[in-house]
Amino acid sequence: MENFIKNTDIKDLVNIIDNIYDEIVIWDDNYTILYANKACGRHYGLAQDELIGKTLDYFIGTEKYWTPSSVPYVYKEKRSVIQNQKTLLGIDLETISVPILDEENNVKYVVQSCRDEFSFLSQKLAPIESNYDEKFEEITDLIYKSPNMKKVVKLANKISSYDVPCMILGETGTGKSLLAKYIHGISNRKDKPFISINMASINPTLIESELFGYKKGSFTGASSDGKKGLFEMANGGTLFLDEIGELPMDLQAKFLHVLQEKEYTPIGSVTPIKLDIRIICATNCDLKQMIEVHKFREDLYHRLNVFELNIPPLRERIQDIQILTAHFLNVFNRKYSRNCRFSDEAMDLLMKYSWKGNIRELSNIVERSILMMEEEYIKATNLPPRFFTLDKVTGCKMDGSLSDAIEDVKKNMIINAYKEHKTTRKIADALDISQSQACRLIRQYVDND
Structure with missing residues (x-):
């Protein structure tokens, strides 16, 4: 991901998004469109520059380019939603609206992706034969x-x-x-x-x-x-x-x-x-x-x-924690009709926790977090108290702030990985990070230690 962003010109990136078949729209907190891709022309008969810079009232007022709108709801509730919409041209859409939060947990932007219903898509796009490996169905739970x-x-x-x-x-x-x-x-x-x-x-x-x-x-x-x-x-x-x-x-x-x-x-x-x-x-x-x-x-x-x-045990297979967490988020979000995610700080703690109850304990933590949270982002402070005791997080100091504790754990992991693996490639593989991240963290924690 870092290499792609580093090696991709911003114009190329915008061109890629411009040509995605699904409609992509970005709103600011004044309900103004900051960006819309070319698919909007197919849905509303408007060019990109006819949408960008205009407010929501313009589109759902007299003309009603689409109905209903979910943008105000997303700004108010701070949660992702999916909604069926119909456009002025009679096209049925499935629209997913996702809030982007700032550091103070306020909604800064809303990003929408709007897709034509499948029957319409199948007329416009060439379908391919579904020829997946039947064995894949058997092993997806592992x-x-x-x-x-x-x-x-x-x-x-x-x-x-x-x-x-x-x-x-x-x-x-x-x-x-x-x-x-x-x-x-x-x-x-x-x-x-x-x-x-x-x-x-x-x-x-x-x-x-x-x-x-x-x-x-x-x-x-x-x-x-x-x-x-x-x-x-x-x-x-x-x-x-x-x-x-x-x-x-x-x-x-x-x-x-x-x-x-x-x-x-x-x-x-x-x-x-x-x-x-x-x-x-x-x-x-x-x-x-x-x-x-x-x-x-x-x-x-x-x-x-x-x-x-x-x-x-799960503590000896750290690379599995993130993918298992994503799996359980999908399972319980679907079960309880939620769309919760862990913040980076919360994920850091999940990765460093000792998991004496292994996968069953991880499953319970994810389910509990989803049930207890009213907002979409599960923060480190929303995790149970046992995540902040000394014996649960290896090498973690108990004095100081939570961010200091997380920083201390990160430092210990990098130092231990460097002692064991020596090369940045092997360290990146062991910790499931990019090689450039490994280089930066080694300079930060090992070379300056």
Whole structure:
């Protein structure tokens, strides 16, 4: 972006915007048009110089070049809106109006983009065939860009074609169940059931009947119709057992038998049922330590751990924070009909936070911020108090102002990145910034330190 702006003449930039097919209009706080591109001629029959410099009253007065107008509302409410409009020429438009705020949080400009309805566009513009990769739909929920997550996904892609058990390790909230679903979705079993169960959420006395099912009348309190177990429900597909460390010891031997013999027997039955299934397990516990204290069978551990995937915590994949934040903003803005964004200072804090709750905590923070905010911009001061405690932000001094604290964190990140990577290119890649930014920050924090 910096290189583009640096190497692009302002006239070239204006020429680019002039020729965008959608209408672009910029208003000032006097409701006066500062800029309009050539598309306005198609919508209103007016040349650019016939719009620029004129006020809103001119266009929505007697002539009514379009109706209704959202500009006054955006200035008053300080929020983006979308609105259907009709022009003097009978053209239906979808108009998005976005406020641009100044340093005092007042609306300085309103930028509008106005698009013809699709049926009109399809007559004017040549459509192209939609020939996207069908696999793309399957993987869009797995959002990442960090090198260490790329390694995890690369290994997941490799093992997805092998019908053997795998173990997913990681802290709470890192996305273990999502990765299990991803593996199933790209495997040969993708058209078969994916059954997921959290072992910690089931009463230990009920786990056996949940897994194996039972025949009618098998025990006191059993359903008169019997019950399908998870093995039967997942047959042909994938069974994902989250928190596998919670499986009681007395059932571990029975589970091991299922894995070895590829068959199971429902409670109350004497007839084994053949099983064609893939097992994926996950845990945030140290199973090796549990083996040492005789809480987990070593033979079962080795049977389940043919392949091991270790999802790093969010604090070790900083490059993913920004893209995940954008994802959750889209999800919750859509859910609550909002258009909130984080300020640069708030994003700085999100990037430096320790995220002990990982992706789940990030999701909760974004949702909470959207629900609590009346304005569109979520500022650093709108974040919960825990974002400003010493143990949550690495290397941050607690005395001084918030801007000093953010500056201190930024300095520590640059110094640590310089010690580890040495070159500006590698530092830029590690911190997901441009190389020119890396050079400037090294001069600022390293050379002058």
